[in-house]
Amino acid sequence: xxxxxxxxxxxIAVLLLVSLWGCGSSPSQPTAITESVTSSLATANAAPAAxxxxxxxxxxxxxxxxxxxxxxxxxxNNNQPESAAEILASLQKNLLAESELQAEYRYLGxxxxxxxxxxxxxxxxxxxxxxxxxxxxxxxxxxQMRVRLYEKxxxxxxxxRELSDWSxxxxxxxxxxxxxxxxxxxxxxxxNALEAQASKSHDVMYLGWLQLAYLAKHYAVDPAxxxxxxxxxxxxxxxHPAALQLPADLQRALSTKPYHPQxxxxxxxxxxERADIAExxxxxxxxxxLAEPDENISLNFYDTAAGADHAYQQALQNGADFIxxxxxxxxxDQVLKLQQPPVAEPQTAAVAPTSQPxxxxxxxxxxxxxxxxxxxxxxxxxxxxxxxxxxxQESADAxxxxxxxxxxxxxxxxxxxxxxxxxxxxxxxxWQSLTNEAAEVHYFSADKMRDTVQDALGVSDSQTRINQxxxxxxxxxxxxFRSRRDIDAIYMICSNQSLPLLKPYIDVNFSVFAxxxxxxxxxxARQDDSHQTVQELNNITMSDIPxxxxxxxxxxxxxxxxxxxxxxxxxxxxxxDSLQLVNKLAQxxxxxxxxxxxxxxxxxxxSDGVLNRQLKWGRYWHGVLRPQ
Numbered sequence: 001x002x003x004x005x006x007x008x009x010x011x012i013a014v015l016l017l018v019s020l021w022g023c024g025s026s027p028s029q030p031t032a033i034t035e036s037v038t039s040s041l042a043t044a045n046a047a048p049a050a051x052x053x054x055x056x057x058x059x060x061x062x063x064x065x066x067x068x069x070x071x072x073x074x075x076x077n078n079n080q081p082e083s084a085a086e087i088l089a090s091l092q093k094n095l096l097a098e099s100e101l102q103a104e105y106r107y108l109g110x111x112x113x114x115x116x117x118x119x120x121x122x123x124x125x126x127x128x129x130x131x132x133x134x135x136x137x138x139x140x141x142x143x144q145m146r147v148r149l150y151e152k153x154x155x156x157x158x159x160x161r162e163l164s165d166w167s168x169x170x171x172x173x174x175x176x177x178x179x180x181x182x183x184x185x186x187x188x189x190x191x192n193a194l195e196a197q198a199s200k201s202h203d204v205m206y207l208g209w210l211q212l213a214y215l216a217k218h219y220a221v222d223p224a225x226x227x228x229x230x231x232x233x234x235x236x237x238x239x240h241p242a243a244l245q246l247p248a249d250l251q252r253a254l255s256t257k258p259y260h261p262q263x264x265x266x267x268x269x270x271x272x273e274r275a276d277i278a279e280x281x282x283x284x285x286x287x288x289x290l291a292e293p294d295e296n297i298s299l300n301f302y303d304t305a306a307g308a309d310h311a312y313q314q315a316l317q318n319g320a321d322f323i324x325x326x327x328x329x330x331x332x333d334q335v336l337k338l339q340q341p342p343v344a345e346p347q348t349a350a351v352a353p354t355s356q357p358x359x360x361x362x363x364x365x366x367x368x369x370x371x372x373x374x375x376x377x378x379x380x381x382x383x384x385x386x387x388x389x390x391x392x393q394e395s396a397d398a399x400x401x402x403x404x405x406x407x408x409x410x411x412x413x414x415x416x417x418x419x420x421x422x423x424x425x426x427x428x429x430x431w432q433s434l435t436n437e438a439a440e441v442h443y444f445s446a447d448k449m450r451d452t453v454q455d456a457l458g459v460s461d462s463q464t465r466i467n468q469x470x471x472x473x474x475x476x477x478x479x480x481f482r483s484r485r486d487i488d489a490i491y492m493i494c495s496n497q498s499l500p501l502l503k504p505y506i507d508v509n510f511s512v513f514a515x516x517x518x519x520x521x522x523x524x525a526r527q528d529d530s531h532q533t534v535q536e537l538n539n540i541t542m543s544d545i546p547x548x549x550x551x552x553x554x555x556x557x558x559x560x561x562x563x564x565x566x567x568x569x570x571x572x573x574x575x576x577d578s579l580q581l582v583n584k585l586a587q588x589x590x591x592x593x594x595x596x597x598x599x600x601x602x603x604x605x606x607s608d609g610v611l612n613r614q615l616k617w618g619r620y621w622h623g624v625l626r627p628q
Contacts, residue, residue: 041066041069041070041073041100041104041138042135042137042138044070044071044073044074044077046070046074047074048071048072048074048075048078048080048083051067051068051070051071051074052067052068052071054067055067055068055071061094061096062096062098062101065091065094065095065096065101066101068087068090068091069087069091069101069104069105069108071087072084072087072088072108073104073108075087076108076111076112076115079115081111081112081115081116084108084111084112085109085112088105088108088109088112091105099129099132099133099134100134100135100138102132103128103132103134103138103142104138106125106126106127106128107126107138107141107142107145109125109126110122110123110125110126110145110149111145113125114145114148114149114152119149119152119153120153122145122149123146123149123150123153126142126145126146126149128142136169139166139169140166140169143162143163143165143166143169144166146162147159147162147163147166150162154403154404154406156185156186156188156189157185157186157189157193157197159185160181160182160185160186160206160209161201161203161206163178163181163182163185164178164182164203164205164206164209165203165205165206166178167179167182167205167241168205172241175241179241179242180247182209183209183213183242183247186209186210186212186213186593187213187216187217187247187249187591187592187593188593189213190595190602191214191217191218194210194213194214194217195214197210198210198211198214204237205240208233208237208240208242208243209240209242211233211237212230212233212240212242212250213593215229215230215233216250216253216591216593216594217593217594217595220253220584220587220588220591220593220594221258221583221584221587221594222258223253223254223255223256223257223258223587226253226254227254230246230254249590249591249592249593250591252590252591253587253590253591253594255590256586256587256589256590256591257586258583258584258586258587259322259368259582259583259585259586260583261297261320261321261322261367261368261582262296262297262298262321263297263298263300263318263319263320263321263322264297264298264299264300264320264321264322264323264324264579264582265300265301265302265315265318265320265322265323265324265325266282266285266299266300266301266302266323266324266325267302267304267308267311267312267315267323267324267325267326267327267331267335268281268282268301268302268303268304268325268326268327268372269303269304269305269326269327269328269331270282270301270303270304270305271303271305272305274305274327274328275305277327277571278327279568280561280564280568280569280571280572280575281327281372281571281572281574281575281578282301282575283561283572283575284571284572284573284574284575284576284577284578285299285324285575285576285578285579286299286575287572287575287576288575288576288577288578288579288580289579299579300315300318300320302314302315304325304326304327304328304331307334308325308326308328308330308331308332308334308335309334309335309337309338311326312326312334312335312338313338316367320367321367321368322367322368322369322370322582323367323368323369323370324369324370324372324578324579324582325370325371325372326371326372326373327372327373328373329373329374329375329376331373332371332372332373332374332375333375333377335369335371336375336377336379336384339366339379339381340379366383367383368383368384368385368585368586369383369384369385370385370386370387370578370581370582370585371384371385371386371387372387372388372574372578373386373387373388374386374388374390374610378608378610380608380609381609382589382609384609385581385585385589385605385609385610385611386609386610386611387574387577387578387581387611388611389545389570389571389574389600389613390613391419391422391423391522391524392422392423392425392426393426393612393613394423394522394523394524394543394613394615395423395424395426395427395430395491395493395522396426396427396429396430397430397543397613397614397615398427398491398520398522398543399427399428399430399431399434399439400430400434400614401520401543401617402431402489402491402520403431403434403435405489405518407488407489407518408435408488409440409486409487409488409489410431410439410440410487410488410489410490410491411439411440411442411456411457411487411489411490411491412424412427412439412440412441412442412490412491412492412493413442413444413452413453413456413490413491413492413493413494413502413506414441414442414443414444414492414493414494415443415444415445415493415494415495415498416443416444416445419524420443420493420494421443423493423522424441424443424493427439427491427493428441439491440456440487442455442456444502446498449498449501449502449505450505453502453505453506453509454505454509457506457509485515487517488517488518489517489518489519489520490506490517490518490519490520491519491520491521492506492519492520492521492525492540493521493522493524494521494524494525495524495525496524496525496526496527496528498525499521499525499527499537499540500527500536500537503519503536503537503540504536506519507536518539518541519539519540519541520540520541520542520543521540521541521542521543522542522543523542523543523544523545523548523566523570523615525542526542526544526566526625528565528566535622535623537620537623538620538621538622539619539620539621540619540620541617541618541619541628542617542618542619542620542625543615543616543617544566544615544616544617544618544625545570545573545599545600545601545613545615545616546597546598546599546600546601546602546615546616547569547573547599547600548566548569548570548573549616549617549618549625549627550627557569557572570600573598573599573600574599574600576598576599577596577598577599577600577603580596580598581596581598581603581611584596585605588603588604588605589605589606589607589609592604592605592606592607595614600613601613601614601615601616602614616628
């Protein structure tokens, strides 16, 4: 009660002050004004009550309104948006037309909305007139807040545009940090998004950034063409900050020589118990080779069944200048170990050096290599790349997608196995990097699936309370259970065998009082394409490789290999992408903003050589997974 009275009292005082100034005439001779009364609107270091007290003694409407705005700013600095909003509301009708007051009024109103979590409304509120003559600090606050709001509303293109606008109010030195932020935002956007935004932009500075980002992506694989187009862009934008100094990663891409191999070796288990896994990959690589045949490039396959190290050495002896593979994690470790320089050990007369008759040591330089798996002992080398259909990458990508969808409180239902736990950990790492908060995770086993769902959704607790009431008042009491309302999405990490069981448990344990939340899952849970898919899967949002979410997937694949399921098709797509990536990898690593739209996802390369995949998403409807 005391708190509410403390808020009401200053509000009443504000209303009285404003009404007096609105109805009365100003004094003919203003009295002397102390330094504290004329303090700048830029900062509010005093307590709100101090500004309110000075406002009560003000001799002109201008003095009073400046002090009331400072009081509102002080309340906001103390995280009291409601009190600030009451002061601003009292000023609305009688606010003077002075630009600085009008701008500060809108800025503080937007801050109120921001602190209340209404980011879209805050953006709509925060609009300054280009005709206003404002001090530099006020323009800085305006643009800085709009940048922050665009970030919170997940609008990177508009965030970059705002940074570009802001940079034009700063010196070249002060704007350098903003230029880097603009480039970081735009280089991560798809080509089509950059092109669409450029067609709508009329601001010369921002348009220059958009065009540069588009050129960097579109021509990154061909440095000669990129140099030519950049030269034309610089001539068209001679005063643009990026024309005076190109971004560092773009300069690296220009100086990086692409791979143009003539003898490509592919290391796969072509025989033995793992040959079935490798066959779709091999067929995908062959299909990519036949799609763009080049008589100057030879493609040779080497069987790793007898040892990846032997296959690797054989490829080197045959003059391979690029290697794809091997596939299995232990094979990757074998080759990485072979690539490491031998450690010289002192020899004694009594001990002869250990011979390795099965390994031929060659002095031939190590060719670039695209490994088809990850390894726990990652060896970072400028010519080593790692490509895998990693479930942990998929769950990390899911965290990004859910964040972009505006999800704030996801609940994870995870199969209690090695893959499930690794995927949940990867999701949480990605989620915490975005939100600084951990996601809630519940692990289920096959025999405890229903109990886990009920516990996770709070149904068990609700049912316990209902039973307690019935024990007190009798079984004739009718009551429906209630499920939790504090979560806004569910991410299921499970197999395709578990999904048809898990989804119905979720459906029946959402109470009639709660709005169902969106449900996401990974490609591991995808059912083989069939009209038998149960209707209970409707509205599940699922990630998968783009090729399996398109209607244009090769009809030849189904005709030639009718027994293949989705797993084999994904491996086929991976093989196809592997060969297409060969002459792009060097530029992708030098310029992280360059992304390749492959069959397995939108691919990019980290500085350590690991390929990241951004997947596509679909939604089940009437038993069919349809692309979104």
